Amino acid sequence: MQSFTEENYIKAIYKLIEANGNTVSTNSIAEKMNTKAASVTDMLKKLYTKKLINYKKYQGVTLTTKGEKTALNIIRKHRLWEMFLVEKLDFKWDEVHDVAEQLEHIDSDKLIEQIDKFLNYPKVDPHGDPIPDAKGKLNVTKSQVLSKFNKNDVCVMTGVVDHSPSFLQYLDKSGINLGIEIQIKDVVLFDRSLQITINKNTAIFISNEVAKNILVIKKNYKKNSLKV
Amino acid sequence: MQSFTEENYIKAIYKLIEANGNTVSTNSIAEKMNTKAASVTDMLKKLYTKKLINYKKYQGVTLTTKGEKTALNIIRKHRLWEMFLVEKLDFKWDEVHDVAEQLEHIDSDKLIEQIDKFLNYPKVDPHGDPIPDAKGKLNVTKSQVLSKFNKNDVCVMTGVVDHSPSFLQYLDKSGINLGIEIQIKDVVLFDRSLQITINKNTAIFISNEVAKNILVIKKNYKKNSLKV
């Protein structure tokens, strides 16, 4: 088994690759881990000897298959715990992250299987992020950011990009939750802010910055639509 | 906050004091922690500077009020997690210890309050051990070991002394669980083994060694009893 620290490095590398392409730099890991580049180099050597990463001096890092499996297992645990906290213990979606950061390192296969079962095998966590299965298979989401859509488009909210408590609290206050139907009533050309309705209710305004952090899937076209 | 290691030392010291009187030796801590006396001395110095223990060189150790509060908080978390595992995730009472050893170090007041609520504020854990309240108050148990009782005494099982999986599994196999009524049908003078009935069923034999590890409370005398 890995130490908590090793697990956190692996997870950070996974998330950086997911977000910014295929190889990842020492500095970016240092930033994400709130540590210094020299410390990262030390850890990279260690993770390399454990065959968790591909690493050549000065050349950046990728995860090996083993490393990716490790990362996905940690993410699985993190997201299942978040779901547990929200579904069973009345946590809000902006309160779960720090606790799940701790719980994700608990080492017990039976525990995580039983949590999964207890939650009735959820597919996504409280933020709409997909939960990898026990084998590390992850359902790639087809969601896109709301800011990409146009006037009159109708979407369903499926997730968020920014996971910060302040953003999530803002969404709560605005009635923007997973599963709502969002229709774009107007796009302000000047700043690309949006006027939207939530579940066909009265319209609200959101900034482009907010729209860039809301993930949606465009609703299926109705029978009388022009397109297939 | 304390490190996991510090918390484990504090817990070990608490348990040693609980079991063997008021001050506790370096060697006994080393044994309980599976470590060496020299390592214990290092840690004792550290815990002393943190005002968690009373410590004078060569004179043994006691917990300060702060240290005892710390210990009881860890024990509270451990026992609540054990209860959660058994009640909600279908763990057996012999499977919970190792996982609870990990979970007890999770640092979140809200989490443990919600677990407590979710379990409907249990008073004891799956082994019958009392759960300290949020303020660190512990209900002292009035239980005694079954081996102290005599022929014809009727008791209710309330706990165990030995918590090892093998002992707990033996009890399961024998139908000996918390809450059962045990009547002592006979005491074999030679080895103080017992013939008992469980919930007035057919009698079984248990050794003195087993009886010394079963905690019970003698049943209230009936109206037609001789004593008050």
Add this chain to the structure above:
DNA sequence: ATTATATTTTAGACTAGCCTAAATTTTATT
């Protein structure tokens, strides 16, 4: 193509927690 800048690695040092071996103190025994 050379130089300047940015990135990354190495060197050496620090803390937490652990170890062994040696020294010290306490306790038990005569």
Add this chain to the structure above:
DNA sequence: AATAAAATTTAGGCTAGTCTAAAATATAAT
């Protein structure tokens, strides 16, 4: 009370993970 035995502490060293400062390499700019 003196000595033997046991318990405890100190001294010094190890690993994991961190740091700063300096050296090495890669990238960008002329």
